[in-house]
Amino acid sequence: MRKMFLFLVFLGASGALFSQGGVSFQKVKEFYINGDTRVIGNSILSDHPTRVNNKPKSLNDRTEMQYVDIDDDSDTFSSSSANLDIPADAKIVYAGLYWAATYPGAEGKQKVRNDRMVYDIKKKRNRAFDLVRLKLPGSAAYTDVQGELVYDGVLDTNTDLKNAAPYVCYSDITDLLTSKNAGSGTYTLANVTALEGIMFGGSSAGWMLYLVYEQPEAPLQYMTSYQGFRYISLDEPEELRFSNFRVPETGEVKASLTLAALEGDLLLAKDAVFIYGEKNQEYVPLKTQVRYANNFFNSSITFDDRKYLARNPASNNTLGFDLAKLQIPNANNSLIDNDATGVTLRFKTEEDRLFVFFTAFQTEISSDYYQRVVVEGKEDRLPAKEEAEPAPETPELVAYEKDGTIEDEAPTDTQPDxxxxxxxxxxxxxxxxxxxxxxxxxxxxxxxxxxxxxxxxxxxxxxxxxxxxxxxxxxxxxxxxxxxxxxxxxxxxxxxxxxxxxxxxxxxxxxxxxxxxxx
The missing domain is CATH 3.30.70.1070 (Sporulation related repeat)
Known part of the structure; x- marks a missing residue:
C-alpha cells in the first residue's frame, strides 16, 4: 500500500475578482526521509473574541470582525490555539510557521453614502505584522518569533491587491521546537495582526504550522515545500506541478491533500482544486463529505470526512479561514499511476477569490530511485512514462529552488546557476x-x-x-x-x-x- 500526501495553503476572501498579481513560488525545503508530515492551525478573526462561531450563514465581508483572543493575557491582543499529535518516537526535522491576513489598516467601517454602500479604512496600519508570539506545549510563557516577509500587498503594483493589502510571513522554527523538545500538545499563536471591523471583500486571518518528522518505521518519502503569493482569478486558473521524485513501481498509489486557507466563504460556491488524471487526460475535482467539488473552500477546518475540533476556538464557521486534509481519489491509480514522476494541480474560482501562498508535496518513493538517484547521485533508472500533457489553458507556475537546508543531496534539473x-x-x-x-x-x-x-x-x-x-x-x-x-x-x-x-x-x-x- 503506497501513500502520498500533499500540502497546500491559500489566502483570500470573498468579494470582487482581482487581476493577476503577487510573487512567484520558490522552493523552501526538500527532504528524502523515512517519516511523515503534520499541519495544524486556526483562524484569528471572528465575531467574538472567545466564543465559537457556528452560524452557517455568516459571511466574512458582512461580519464585524474582532480579534480572537483566548489566552487571558493582557500582553497579547490576538491568540488562538491548535493541538498537534505526532508519534512519541518522532524526531522533528523541520517546522515552518506561517501567518497571513488582510491588513489594509487597523479598522474598517461600512456605511451608506448617497444610497451606496461604501467602505472606509478608519485607522491606518498601526502594528508590526512580522513579529508574533508562540506558546509551546507545556509552557506558561510565550516566545517571540520574528517572521520573514513573503509578500505584502501594499507593495504590489496591482491596485486591488494594494487596497486589500494581504500579507504573508514565515519563520523556520525548527531550532526552537527541537531545543525545547516540543512535540505533541497545544500550540498557541498570538499577536497575528489583521484588519478589525469590515472591509470590501471581507477581512480574514489565520496561521499554520507545517512539520516534517523522521520516524524509523515510517515509509521512505519525498517531501518538498514552496512559498510565494499567487492570485487565482475568474479567468486565470493556476497550475502547479511537482516533480523530482518517482513513486513506487507497483501497488496502489494513495494520496492525500492538506489545505490551509484564508479564502472561502461557506455560502459562496464555485471554487475548486483539481488534479490532472494522466490516464483519462482530464482534471478531476477534489471533494469529501464535508467539502464539495464546487465549493471546496467553505470556512471550515476538516480532516478527511469530519470536522476537526481539537483547537480553541473550535468554530464550525471560521469566516474565511480553511484547513483541510483529504484523500485524493485514485481508484485503479487513475490519477497517479505507478512510476509517476510528477503531479499537476489546478486551482480555479468563479465567484470567491483565492490567494495561494504555500504548497508542499509529499509521496512515498521508489526505493530503487532513492538508492540510485539520491544516495549514489546517478541518473534515474529509466525515463518517465510518456505522459499526456495537460491542456495549456493556463501558464504553469515556475518554482525556482531556494537556497535552504536539504536533508539529503537531492537530484535537481540541470539549470544555469x-x-x-x-x-x-x-x-x-x-x-x-x-x-x-x-x-x-x-x-x-x-x-x-x-x-x-x-x-x-x-x-x-x-x-x-x-x-x-x-x-x-x-x-x-x-x-x-x-x-x-x-x-x-x-x-x-x-x-x-x-x-x-x-x-x-x-x-x-x-x-x-x-x-x-x-x-
Missing part, C-alpha cells in the same frame, strides 16, 4: 563587504536610511510605520551609525525581487541590500 543571471546591481551589492553586528541574525537586509543620531533614526522609523512597514534598526559598532531596515532574508535573490518593489515607493528609491555577519 542562479548567480549567472543576477542583475548587475544585485551583484554589486553582494560583492560589498559584510558588516559585523553582534546579536543580529546573519543574512541580507533591505536598508533604506542610515543616521548618526538616534533621534533622527527614530523619526524615520515612525515615518516608515506610517507607510505600513515594521521597521527595525541596529547600530554598526564600527561607526555607531543607526541603520533602519524594512526587510530581511537569507536568500538574496528573493530579497532583491522585493527590493525592486520597494524602490517604486516614495522615500524608498535608494534602498539597498546590506550583508550582515556573513564574512
Amino acid at each position: 542562479k548567480t549567472e543571471n543576477r542583475d548587475p546591481n544585485l551583484q554589486n551589492m553582494l560583492s560589498a563587504a559584510s558588516i559585523t553586528v553582534e546579536g543580529q541574525p546573519e543574512g541580507y537586509y533591505v536598508v533604506n536610511h542610515v543616521f548618526s543620531n538616534a533621534s533622527n533614526a527614530s523619526k524615520w522609523a515612525r515615518k516608515m510605520e506610517n507607510l505600513g512597514f515594521a521597521p527595525k534598526n541596529f547600530v554598526n559598532p564600527e561607526n555607531d551609525y543607526h541603520y533602519i531596515y524594512i526587510d530581511f532574508s537569507q536568500d538574496p535573490d528573493a530579497l532583491y525581487g522585493r527590493l525592486q518593489g520597494y524602490r517604486k515607493m516614495e522615500d524608498l528609491e535608494k534602498a539597498w541590500i546590506l550583508k550582515v555577519n556573513l564574512d
Whole structure:
C-alpha cells in the first residue's frame, strides 16, 4: 500500500475578482526521509473574541470582525490555539510557521453614502505584522518569533491587491521546537495582526504550522515545500506541478491533500482544486463529505470526512479561514499511476477569490530511485512514462529552488546557476563587504536610511510605520551609525525581487541590500 500526501495553503476572501498579481513560488525545503508530515492551525478573526462561531450563514465581508483572543493575557491582543499529535518516537526535522491576513489598516467601517454602500479604512496600519508570539506545549510563557516577509500587498503594483493589502510571513522554527523538545500538545499563536471591523471583500486571518518528522518505521518519502503569493482569478486558473521524485513501481498509489486557507466563504460556491488524471487526460475535482467539488473552500477546518475540533476556538464557521486534509481519489491509480514522476494541480474560482501562498508535496518513493538517484547521485533508472500533457489553458507556475537546508543531496534539473543571471546591481551589492553586528541574525537586509543620531533614526522609523512597514534598526559598532531596515532574508535573490518593489515607493528609491555577519 503506497501513500502520498500533499500540502497546500491559500489566502483570500470573498468579494470582487482581482487581476493577476503577487510573487512567484520558490522552493523552501526538500527532504528524502523515512517519516511523515503534520499541519495544524486556526483562524484569528471572528465575531467574538472567545466564543465559537457556528452560524452557517455568516459571511466574512458582512461580519464585524474582532480579534480572537483566548489566552487571558493582557500582553497579547490576538491568540488562538491548535493541538498537534505526532508519534512519541518522532524526531522533528523541520517546522515552518506561517501567518497571513488582510491588513489594509487597523479598522474598517461600512456605511451608506448617497444610497451606496461604501467602505472606509478608519485607522491606518498601526502594528508590526512580522513579529508574533508562540506558546509551546507545556509552557506558561510565550516566545517571540520574528517572521520573514513573503509578500505584502501594499507593495504590489496591482491596485486591488494594494487596497486589500494581504500579507504573508514565515519563520523556520525548527531550532526552537527541537531545543525545547516540543512535540505533541497545544500550540498557541498570538499577536497575528489583521484588519478589525469590515472591509470590501471581507477581512480574514489565520496561521499554520507545517512539520516534517523522521520516524524509523515510517515509509521512505519525498517531501518538498514552496512559498510565494499567487492570485487565482475568474479567468486565470493556476497550475502547479511537482516533480523530482518517482513513486513506487507497483501497488496502489494513495494520496492525500492538506489545505490551509484564508479564502472561502461557506455560502459562496464555485471554487475548486483539481488534479490532472494522466490516464483519462482530464482534471478531476477534489471533494469529501464535508467539502464539495464546487465549493471546496467553505470556512471550515476538516480532516478527511469530519470536522476537526481539537483547537480553541473550535468554530464550525471560521469566516474565511480553511484547513483541510483529504484523500485524493485514485481508484485503479487513475490519477497517479505507478512510476509517476510528477503531479499537476489546478486551482480555479468563479465567484470567491483565492490567494495561494504555500504548497508542499509529499509521496512515498521508489526505493530503487532513492538508492540510485539520491544516495549514489546517478541518473534515474529509466525515463518517465510518456505522459499526456495537460491542456495549456493556463501558464504553469515556475518554482525556482531556494537556497535552504536539504536533508539529503537531492537530484535537481540541470539549470544555469542562479548567480549567472543576477542583475548587475544585485551583484554589486553582494560583492560589498559584510558588516559585523553582534546579536543580529546573519543574512541580507533591505536598508533604506542610515543616521548618526538616534533621534533622527527614530523619526524615520515612525515615518516608515506610517507607510505600513515594521521597521527595525541596529547600530554598526564600527561607526555607531543607526541603520533602519524594512526587510530581511537569507536568500538574496528573493530579497532583491522585493527590493525592486520597494524602490517604486516614495522615500524608498535608494534602498539597498546590506550583508550582515556573513564574512
